[in-house]
Amino acid sequence: MSAGLRTGLRLRIAASIVAIVLLAVVGLAIAVHLLVTLDRVDEARSAAQARISAAVDIYERTGLLSFDAKVDDPSLPRELRAAVRRDGSRATLVRGGSTRDVWAAGRTGDTVLSTHTRLRVVDASVRAVDRALVLAGVVTLVVATLVGFASANRLARRLQMAARTAREVAGGADPRSLRAVVGSRRDEVGDLAEAVDVMTERLNERLVIEQRFTADVAHDLRTPVTGLVTAAALLDDSRPAELVRDRAAVLAQLVEDLLEVARLDRGGETPAEEPVDLGECVRHAVAVGIASGEYGEDTVVVRTDDTTRVLTDPRRVERVLSNLVRNAHLHGAPPVEVTQEGTRITVRDHGAGFDAGLLTRGPERFRQARPHRTEGNGLGLVIAAGQVAVLGGSLSFANDPSGGALVSVTLAPGPGTTSQPGHDAVTEP
Amino acid sequence: MVQAAPSARPLRILFVEDDPVIGEATLAHLERHRYDAVWVTDGLEAWERFAEPGPVPFDVVLCDVMLPGMDGVTLCRRVREVATTPFVLVSARGDAIDVVGGLEAGADDYVVKPFDVQVLLARLRSVVRRAAPVPHPAAGGAGAVEVFGDLTLDRSALELRRDGRLLTLTPTEMRLFMELAESPGTVLSRRTLLSRVWDYDEWASDSHLVDVHVQRLRSKVGSAHIETVRGFGYKLRP
Incomplete structure (x- = not known):
């Protein structure tokens, strides 16, 4: 039980703190990473939109293709082609995973102009952001672990000291205040210590009363028992008289033993060395x-x-x-x-x-x-x-x-x- | 059983005990053993009986410690002021402090309640015997005295003088001194003294009796005469 308290409470508190911090750091890092990449894709999409608008304008005015625009590109996704069916409309489409295909298309007359670029979502700048996030996360985690362990340790140590003192008192040492052992801080541990102190005091009072009672009873028994022993010694030597004498002697011994126990309980006995x-x-x-x-x-x-x-x-x-x-x-x-x-x-x-x-x-x-x-x-x-x-x-x-x-x-x-x-x-x- | 009185005259005992059952039963025992017992239940009454005019009317006093009127220890002190009559205390408490207090007041012996009647009778026999003069073979008849510095011991007269002045010793103190004087310079253990002076059997191991009586004896004969050998016992300086 004591070993459980020694490792259990400390570990559980520290592990909870670490787990919570880890969850928060990882969640935050993923969110930041996603926001950064979404931002890049949006940027690429607006750039493509701007380019296709310009390319269509130039084509209408001069008939020349610019900005790598193609005329009626057969690989243009069908849904994009359908989206620009109206004259003068522009549309963009982004598809793909780690490498996105960014399509933009615009129509003028029967001609559909389109651009196609590829975007690597995770490039060096995103990786730099990721690295910064991981570093900050690790540092946060280490600091949180240390702080968690330290505070769990302090709590566990105070409880442990209180437990040790309580065991010592139970084992017969002089009663000591648990409040003094756990320190003067006003918290739950202090509350517990105070409660235990009050309990010890009450039990002690009752113990003292019981001890005094035993001593008083034994002491008061002594006179009648002496009378009994003395009177029984006057009886003849019959078997019943023998039984009475024997039991009276046992009773007298019991009273003496009780008195000796009471004296020992009361303490303050000094050996004559x-x-x-x-x-x-x-x-x-x-x-x-x-x-x-x-x-x-x-x-x-x-x-x-x-x-x-x-x-x-x-x-x-x-x-x-x-x-x-x-x-x-x-x-x-x-x-x-x-x-x-x-x-x-x-x-x-x-x-x-x-x-x-x-x-x-x-x-x-x-x-x-x-x-x-x-x-x-x-x-x-x-x-x-x-x-x-x-x-x-x-x-x-x-x-x-x-x-x-x-x-x-x-x-x-x-x-x-x-x-x-x-x-x-x-x-x- | 054992004769309480060697002479024809029964021993007169003042018995002070306030508990009716202990008193009646003990009185019956004393009478069975041919004591001429007077039983009183009050310390003051006991003192009045003891201090009646004329010679001391009792050969021995057996007295409880806790008493109405005057407690046993005080009674013992009062008795010691006027007489060396053997005095046995009955203590309801075995606590050393009670016992030592009684012995310091001058009691010769004590029994602790609840007592064994045979033990009580043995203690009484022993204190009474101490009060009787013992003819000593080494003394060479009446008039022979032994000298230890400023002390002179006359065994046949049971007299100890210091610088010629007669010391008032109780029978127990006298016997204690004579035992020590038997072999001056030799250490006598407490156990030896207990068995020789108090007639305790060899298994008793109560050193209060010896220690307190040695202290009292020392204060009367001069402390330089009796040496304590720690852990062993006492010896008389030759």
């Missing part, structure tokens, strides 16, 4: 999950290089990893491989992999990243992506060629990053 042994940080994050019973010791394989120190916020890194590893267990299949190499950490499982929607659009709240599983609230990947953004790193989702979902986290290699390769160690928690 410190020099971190990334390998240790990764092992710790996985060990916490094992210690809290979220997943078993034998379902996670951790590989770290133990040589990378990076300036980052270890708690956020651990939040990212715990969400990714939990997600891999909930929606994928063990073994889950967590690999850290330099500033890049990958989490890979051996399940069915991500669906196409996630791979193209990224994580969306309350949308399962993989089909056919219902456990989990779908916020894990959203939180992971949000925290990675706060850390200034990048997160990418893929499916491993040999099966399973693959998430890669790359932390920004800050000034504190050091790494001595060659000491690779494989550690399993």
